Amino acid sequence: MKIRLASKCNIDSIVDGPGLRIVVxxxxxxxHCPFCHNPQTHxxxxxxxxxxxxxxxxxDDIKLQQGITFSGGEPFEQPLPLIEIAKxxxxxxxxxWAYSGYLYEELLEKKDCFELLQYVDVLVDGRFxxxxxxxxxxxxxxLNQRIIDVQASLKEHKVILSKYDEENEKLKIEQ
Known part of the structure; x- marks a missing residue:
């Protein structure tokens, strides 16, 4: 199975989730969010x-990485290959972790995206x-984006914010 990538996987990211990560x-x-950080991925x-x-x-070759992040572009436009990578x-x-311009609630309504969510620990949702x-x-x-604990949200049938979003709330950032 093939996946369309914007670039080679980054195997040493420290900004796309906690710890040392691989980023797809x-x-x-x-x-097409205005001022998108990655417009070349559109x-x-x-x-x-x-x-x-x-x-x-x-x-198989990683040593210190704690996680993998699906970013883009829009990862949920290619859920089937990402499901296999997630497994x-x-x-x-x-x-x-996964970043998406879609809202969590929208992803629940799409069969393949819902299946991918079964493997995702944390989702950062919403358009930039x-x-x-x-x-x-x-x-x-x-500020509009949410950092969602996906597994807790699936279990509770409602959005449960991750501890990382709670940390952002403590910053008391004014709009």
Whole structure:
């Protein structure tokens, strides 16, 4: 199975979730948020195709990484290959973060996206809004975005914010 990527996987990220992480940068995004941090990932024909087995093999070689992050672009535009990568990551005991311009509630309504959520530990959801950007925010770009504990949310059938979003709330950032 193939996945369209914006770039080679970053295996040493410290900004796309807690700890040392691998980041899978997907290509293609329908949101086109003004002032997006990764506008080069919007074009669905951009980037390159990669066999998911190449990414899964990369997981076998990691040593210190604690997790994997699906970013982009819009990762939930390619849920099927990411499900397979997520399964392999879980076997390696990696935590999984995903960034999406879609809201959690929207992802629940899409069968394949809902299946991918079954493997995701933390979801940063919502479109980036430049007017709500703040540099003190941890792991998200704008105040409207939520950092969601996906497994707790699935269990409780409501959005449960992650401890990381609670830390952002303590900053008392004014809009």
């Amino acid at each position: 940068w997907t290509q293609g995004c329908p949101h 074009d669905y024909k951009g980037g390159f195709e990669e066999d998911i087995e190449t990414i899964i093999a990369l997981l 392999a990551a879980k076997k390696k005991k990696l935590n999984i 809004i430049h007017e709500q950007k703040h540099y003190q925010l941890k792991f998200k770009g704008s």
